[in-house]
Amino acid sequence: MDSARVQLLREVLANTGWVDRTRGFARSLRRSTDTGDGLLLVGTPTHEPWHLAAHLDDEARITGITTLSPTLVRWSPPLGAPAHLSIGLDRLEGARRGETLFVVAPDDPTEGLLERLADARRSGATLLTIDNGTSELGGLAHDQLIVPERALITPAQSTMALVSATTLGLTDIDFTLPDMSFDTVQHLVSAAAGDTFDSSASAKQPRAGLRDRLARLLDGIQGAPPSREW
Numbered sequence: 001m002d003s004a005r006v007q008l009l010r011e012v013l014a015n016t017g018w019v020d021r022t023r024g025f026a027r028s029l030r031r032s033t034d035t036g037d038g039l040l041l042v043g044t045p046t047h048e049p050w051h052l053a054a055h056l057d058d059e060a061r062i063t064g065i066t067t068l069s070p071t072l073v074r075w076s077p078p079l080g081a082p083a084h085l086s087i088g089l090d091r092l093e094g095a096r097r098g099e100t101l102f103v104v105a106p107d108d109p110t111e112g113l114l115e116r117l118a119d120a121r122r123s124g125a126t127l128l129t130i131d132n133g134t135s136e137l138g139g140l141a142h143d144q145l146i147v148p149e150r151a152l153i154t155p156a157q158s159t160m161a162l163v164s165a166t167t168l169g170l171t172d173i174d175f176t177l178p179d180m181s182f183d184t185v186q187h188l189v190s191a192a193a194g195d196t197f198d199s200s201a202s203a204k205q206p207r208a209g210l211r212d213r214l215a216r217l218l219d220g221i222q223g224a225p226p227s228r229e230w
Contacts, residue, residue, distance in 0.1 A: 114135070
């Protein structure tokens, strides 16, 4: 997603809480990694965050912040894959202090991954997660960004209706935030990671008539990855 689209998306979402929340998470991401190859990005068996990896890599190149360039950790790297796409889960076993495990889990992260993450945290690594709030990741993460499952949300007036977090037993999820896809949240986080964290943008009021433009924007949000081939 280019900078103009990111700015439009931020303007539309300015009063929703998502801009501030993703910027706060991006600050944690920026602060957590000490070494140039210490950002380890991993998904679930059914979701590989290659697109986020590509955008973070691009932010690192544009801003010169080398610690934003991720190592994509894969569940089953294919034979003959390029070196940067051939790194398996064993890499997590060597995670240490100064490194960050960035987990993107829209679905079940599996017990095996949770165990590896717990071991890495005990070794001093920082754990950041974007997940749906239904797994044990929250108990492990140093910073967690929850994207509620769409199935839990009932749309109303083209945004969303409030649901009872108490009834669902998910008291740590803020259901007052508008429904948002994992792809959109990842775009906001990767863009914010390269920001200078000027808070003025989040204070802007959304312009009238932008809701339809947001819908069109989200329809095309999966643009071609920049820079390195992922």
